[in-house]
Ligand SMILES: Nc1ncnc2c1ncn2[C@@H]1O[C@H](COP(=O)(O)OP(=O)(O)OP(=O)(O)O)[C@@H](O)[C@H]1O
């Protein structure tokens with residue numbers, strides 16, 4: 001599996017009793033992780049035995065720390081440097097469980113540099129191999145570039161799994177990726193052509209809405225669609241039919257990156273030929289395990305297997 005991270009960031013986690021805007025506060029603790037949603041998906045795939053080649057379009061300033069951090073995690077990183085500063089994402093975790101996320105924008109990339117990156121990635125695609133691309137795109141890349149990226153991956157023989165914000169996702173879908181995996185708010189935003197997803201409460205009808213959204217997105221020419229709905233679970237639409245998997249109760253430590261861990265876990269099993277419902281089960285097991293870790297998307301193989309057993313019919317591992 002190839003993983004493509006177009007807009008990497010450093011996650012700076014800040015732990016506070018309570019966030020009081022406009023005041024001077026002292027954090028109880030701080031953590032930093034080399035990040036970007038595709039990197040979180042790569043972590044999720046590692047927990048499932050995959051060994052992804054992770055291509056990151058990485059600004060020069062701050063690159064050494066970023067590269068060293070991922071190498072220390074055992075990630076097979078290929079960095080594609082360009083001029084600029086690595087962005088940062090500040091995540092404030094409060095004792096109440098509330099999380100506030102402030103995303104940095106990313107460094108402007110020249111179009112020529114972007115296409116060099118895309119060509120380099122496409123040159124590494126194996127026939128029929130999966131390519132996972134998640135997260136935002138850097139300034140300088142427009143919707144036409146994203147549609148073009150999606151078609152180039154297919155032309156190179158790759159199966160693209162794409163998970164990005166609504167405007168970019170709509171542009172990506174126009175290029176007909178093999179799989180998309182938005183959350184429910186993002187899926188509904190794409191379908192209603194708005195760019196600002198409203199948070200969705202995982203109410204009783206969340207899975208029904210997720211399944212409906214999956215069917216509608218699939219009818220736009222995407223082979224596989226999963227729509228995740230937080231604690232409510234996930235629904236999907238494929239050429240073989242639709243399905244739902246209800247969420248299970250987990251102790252929530254870090255919900256950020258659950259969708260990415262889901263994607264990384266699921267694609268790991270699609271890659272080795274497992275059925276779609278079974279790959280989804282592993283995806284959810286990985287997401288549940290990742291929610292218990294601070295490193296975004298990371299999960300231990302043991303935790304993923306433990307959750308998988310809880311999700312499998314009769315509680316048995318398949
Ligand atoms: N609070 C929760 N309790 C139980 N399971 C959860 C919870 N949050 C997420 N999950 C699991 O993780 C999967 C993906 O979560 P979610 O829909 O929140 O993704 P997301 O919004 O894309 O997350 P992110 O963008 O932060 O990666 C869900 O389908 C569910 O299985």
Ligand SMILES: [Mg+2]
Nearest residue numbers: 182183259260
């Ligand atoms: Mg997501």
